[in-house]
Amino acid sequence: MHNIIETKVPHYLKLMRFDKPIGSLLLLWPTLWTLWIVSEGRPSASLFWIFVMGVFVMRSAGCVINDLADRKIDPLVERTKERPLAAGYIAPIEALALFVALSIVALCLLLALPSQVWPWAIPAMAVTIGYPFMKRFIQAPQAVLGVAFSFCIPMIYVAMSRDFDLVFLLLVIVNFCWVVAYDTAYAMSDREDDLNIGVKSTAILFGRFDRLAIGVLHLIVMLGLLAIKYQLHLANHFYFAILIVGSMFAYQHWLISGREKIPCFQAFLNNGWVGAVIWFGLLSGFS
Template structure:
């Protein structure tokens, strides 16, 4: 998406165009990586729950819900970080930091998008509606956790992974054990990619007192990420075995393992730009696992 550059201002923009640009930056429509990282686990779960043929209406509802809730999460995240973003090189041009969007407007965007997402969920069964309340709470709570714990990524992973039990209840009305294992794998995945993300901001975060796993792990960051990558791949393999998946899915995990190795190479010297590229590379990791599932069901059944 081609969005005009958001300029640093000392006063509120008055034109509708400038206001809309500010809102687009607030919800990160110009950076869809967060949408993909939230969408892939949801699609994994939908294909597993639907035995390769999930109801298409449910798929559409979940995809739209992913876009809305990721956008809502960005709005509440920027509200929570409004006093910090101006002091971090990567975030000092966000719309609350520049004054293009007010804190009140950010809350309004969060509430509006959350209500739109809830309207979609109302088309599903009562179990999924009940689980959606937990998803909303996790989305709201996560941005504030970095003030209190060095592992806010656990809350991010829970928020991003909660689409998995929701997908199973939406399709089957139940949540099997392997679905919860898939949820844990997604939580671990969030620890991986958000630690890579936090490695970009580590020096700034240390100065302003923001906590992260990159700070917690210190010089062992790459080693911990590597162990987590191995554990996630093992859990994804186990889930596939429990779901009766075949060699095509296993092959996709081997390709995903290659992406994990590449991410280790990118973060080797802990250069911020390379660490950010490692974070972005997780989109391909999630995509190849999904493609493996789709092809495995299509070719093997």
């Protein structure tokens, strides 16, 4: 039994993407942005830790359900063929049990939040479960991911008894556009495999206008950040964060200019720093 556990645990961790934290970071940053904005730079320790832990638990659960959904597709893609389910290191029933365990942990975290937040967990979980299947049915599954990765925003507002205001709307738009932009770059790195397999993505939908679409989405993000700055009367330090974000977006466009796999994936990874810059900008903006 001990040897079996030692053999399986690394595969369970890989299934939850512990070796690839970028997804957790991309979900963490909008969570921290919202916590800082709603609390005006002074989030409570309890809410901070509940939402941060929730980020890592829900991202892990999302990865597990994603690999369950793609267990017959992943072996056909060079980048994903060694994932634990695709390679046969873990059985589907084991992955399902892990998803249930993670969901129970997420439920415990939810129950620690004010009761008015609880109903929001139902659509959040539904989108988490449904997203991996969307690439088979809709042309823009990245839009569903944008919704999934934005659920933290209303949940934090509700947890802190704040009304949905203009800043709330701006946060949702900024994060949604950012998610679709970076996941389109990610999809550009998989476009040939996706076309061969028959799954859908915005990289395929936008076609030769993929870079233009990402550029428009980046512009909306920049304008949204400027609007948030003015609505919250943030210190002028926030301008530097926006300037840095703009330069990082320009760097990403240079990376994707040739539409090659590795540079497109590097452009996707660069967004882990984009989210951090915005958060640090908020830290200085509220000081």
